[in-house]
Amino acid sequence: MSAASRAPLRSNRSSRTTHSTRVRRRAALTAGAAVAALLVTACGSGGTSGGGGNTNFVTGTDGIATVAEGKRTPAPDLSGKTIDGKTLDVADYKGKVVVLNVWGSWCNPCRAEAKYFAKVSKEYAGKGVQFVGINTRDTNLKSATAFEKDFGISYPSLYDPTGKLMLRFEKGTLNPQTVPSTLVLDRDGKIAARSLSALSEERLLKMLKPVVAEK
Structure with missing residues (x-):
């Protein structure tokens, strides 16, 4: 060739x-x-909840999801040590409206919304409302406590560095990869509203006020 x-x-x-x-x-x-x-998605402004599951959420155009009173499911056992070493059980707040906020000091959107949670928690402290944080993926407690000090957070936060508490929720309720996330529990300890993104003061109040107004 x-x-x-x-x-x-x-x-x-x-x-x-x-x-x-x-x-x-x-x-x-x-x-x-x-x-x-x-x-x-580990620290973002949205995302889908843990996939599957019929949790009866109806999501509005603002991203806030709500559940009708007759279709709500109870929150799981949420108890353990707080970031300051005390023992806390969310079930002890039954009879109050509870705002659960999942946050981490490493998360920029969590920092953006923290001032609103600090402000609203104080405004509603005498109105039968209890705020509780769930601190996740902070392996250094000093970072978590510094976060609370920096933003004037006065309510307790459960310490959940490995995300085990989030996995206790019924499938489809929370996405462990989406931080921050917020849930509002009604006075019976049932999940009434949810956000899978950082909240402004306006959107936080939009989640909270209707549940507070329930009789």
Whole structure:
């Protein structure tokens, strides 16, 4: 075979190799994007709740989900040590409206909403409302306590560094990868409202006021 006749074969092989390399690179980029997306949801402004499950949530255009009184389910056992070493059981607040806020000192959206939670918790302290935090993925307690001090958080927070408390909720209620998240429990300890994103003062009150007004 002449050199001239062998040249196209080398060209074809080179073309196939280049194409294969491009395919592998595209696959690697796609996989990298998927991993990045998962990391972003660990502290983001939304997301779907843990998948599956019939939790009777009806989500409004503002992202706040509510459950009609007759269709609500009880919150799971939420008890343990707080970040300041005390023992807390959310069930002890039955008879009050409870606002549960999942947060971490490492989470920028949590920092953005913290001042609103501090303010509203104080305004509603004498109105039969109790705020409770669930601090997650903070392996350093100093960071968690500094967060509370910085933003004037006076209500207790359960310490849940591995996210075990979040996994106690019925499937479809919370997404452990979505922080911050907020739930409002009615006076019977049942889940009445939910947000899977950071809240402004206006949206927090929009979640809270209708439940407080229930008789």
